[in-house]
Amino acid sequence: MNTVVQLEDVDVYYGNLQALSNITLNIEALDFLGIIGPNGGGKSTLLKLIAGLVKPSSGKAWVLGSPPCHTPGKIGYVPQRFNLNREFPFSVVETILTGRLTKNNLFLHRYTDKDILAVDEIMRTLGIYDLKDRQIGQLSGGQMQRALIARALVMEPEILLLDEPTACLDAGSKSQIYSILKDLNQYMTIIMVSHDMGVISSYVKSLACLNMDIFYHGVPELTDTLLGQVYGCPVELIAHGVPHRVLPHHPEEPNA
């Protein structure tokens, strides 16, 4: 097995606030890992850690055998939010082209014909070619999500990180995106945060439940009853850390 992400006893703090605690997690090449958990549970923080955008406060992290921020062009990241001023002076095509930039070619990079062709192709795949000249800040929520996915994919990354990528998409668009992800997963490792349980149970190969620490990592064994228990409990109970059973085989429970 080829481990592409290796986290060992990782803690992440924002000032005094602890977002991740004692995370130990190995992710294998070509996995399609779904991450679920309550709001504020650290899901986005975990993706940012893998993308090299936040640093471990303690513990060790490797991505493709290097520290996370040393993987230029190998990680595609679709953030949960991308707030832009409506007047932001970039078109859709210009924004997606920035996905071809890495830390190593950021300065004085002139886009090549190859860059332009790659962007055209990905825009067609994601059904946003007609929007190419629109100002990026003026897209609708679903159009923006497609543009962000296109920007993450245009470098053909080895690992794709998606933070609730279909939250704004209608049902038809969702299944279109998931069928694209399924194809990509033949040669790309995918790590995706989602609250969409239908997607989790039908597309992912493995599942991680995160609530500051990882309390389940394994096969996506979700049933209706269990889902009710994950998201059916009042949020304030989850936020206060009251134990709630999520999956039938919980490794930390004595009777599991």
Ligand SMILES: Nc1ncnc2c1ncn2[C@@H]1O[C@H](COP(=O)(O)OP(=O)(O)OP(=O)(O)O)[C@@H](O)[C@H]1O
């Ligand atoms: N930049 C930041 N500065 C300070 N605290 C932060 C920052 N980003 C996140 N946090 C806090 O860290 C915790 C984890 O946040 P994170 O965004 O990782 O949660 P999440 O699981 O993605 O939640 P959601 O489901 O709402 O997206 C939360 O308590 C949040 O308020």
Ligand SMILES: [Mg+2]
């Ligand atoms: Mg989040």
